Amino acid sequence: MSQTVLITGGTGSIGRRLTQVLRQQGFQISLLSRSDKQIPDVTVYQWDIKKGAIDPKAITTADYIIHLAGEGIADSRWTDTRKDEILGSRLQSTELLAKALKEHPNKVKAFIGASAIGYYGGDTDDRPLTETTVAGTDFLAQVVRAWERSEDRIAALGIRTVKFRIGVVLMTDGGALPKLAQPVRLGAGAPIGSGQQYISWIHLDDLCRLFSTALTDDTWQGVYNAVAPNPVTNETMTRTIANVLHRPMLLPNIPTFAIKLLYGEMAIVVTGGNYVLNKRIAEETSFNYKFSDLTNALEDLLK
Incomplete structure (x- = not known):
């Protein structure tokens, strides 16, 4: 008999591919969805995070839970209201799941939670970061720390819990890659700021394979950096996109101040960078990346 995986945030780009x-x-x-719209070959249950309501059948029928739900970090400028939405969507949804798991008899064997490399801070230069590196102090770091603490409530119920600190996910349907590739296609590609800030990336399919591996392998537990083995600079990323698309790189770097004028505090998402290492995955697991090389990953996605 096949087993059931309950996914929150399943209608997003990562959730659909997963x-x-x-x-x-x-x-x-x-x-689990806010909408009652049905999806072929998938069972849709409803929840209302703000009202604290959830269909208990979602919990009682699940063998595993993958929790992806949360407002997009880079969808709009960080006003105080938007910051509250970003944090609240993560904490309230996780707390609702923990409450439902505690109140309803269930057979859930593992909970796989999304987290983010923003845990370390928005800009950490070229300092190597591993799972044991202390958290940053800026807004992103505060959000991710609180997010991970809320997931500890599920671990406290005795459910094996895995947290993936996800890097920049390379995919064609959403995320950073279309925004980076479009100017290059138009002949207007250029590195941002110094171009030396690091991008710790992962191909969408490798991320999905990490989730599926961690579901059923009981040795996976705790925090893992969900990034490919080779972080690259913003300039290398931009030039590699240009090479794959056979486009020239003619323009000077885009000044940091221009990005800050455009995006405000949220500019850190593109002007900052992190050199994140997948230490636990590399040293403690037998997981093999399909796309550990950036050129191969971009050729797969852009061609």
């Missing part, structure tokens, strides 16, 4: 991957592996998929 649903495909897991179904190909024989899992049944159910989603």
Whole structure:
């Protein structure tokens, strides 16, 4: 009998691809959604995070839970209201899941939670960061620390819990890559700021494979940096995109002040950088990346 994976945030770019991957592996998929819109071959349950309401069947029928739900970090400028939404969407949704798991008899064997490399801070230069590096102090770091603490409530119920601190996910449907590739396609590609800030990236399919591996392998537990083995600078990323698309790089770097004028405090998402290492995955697991080389990853996605 196939096992059921309950996914929150399953209608986003990562969730849609993850649903495909897991179904190909024989899992049944159910989603928690604010909408009652039905999706072929997927069971959709409803929840209302702000009202603290959840369909208990979502919990009682699940063998595993993957928690991706949360407002997009880079969807709009960080006003005080937007910051509250970013933090609240993560804490309230996780706390609602923890409450439901505590109140309803269930068979959940593992909880896989999304986290982010923003844990270390928005800009940490070229300092190597591993899972044991202390957290940063800026807004992103505060959000991720609180997010991970909320996931500890589920671990406290005795459910094996994995937290993936996800890097920059390379995919064609959303995320940073389309924004980076479009100017290059138009012949207007240029590094941002100094171009020396690091991008710790991962191909969407490798991220989905990390989730599926951690679901059923009981040795996976705790925090892992979900990044590819080779972080690159913003300039290297931009030039590699240009090479893959066979486009020239003619323009000077885009000044940092221009990005800050455009995006305000949120500019740190593109002007900052992190050199994040996948230490635990490399040293403690047998996981093999399909895309550990940036050129291969971009060729797969852009061609």
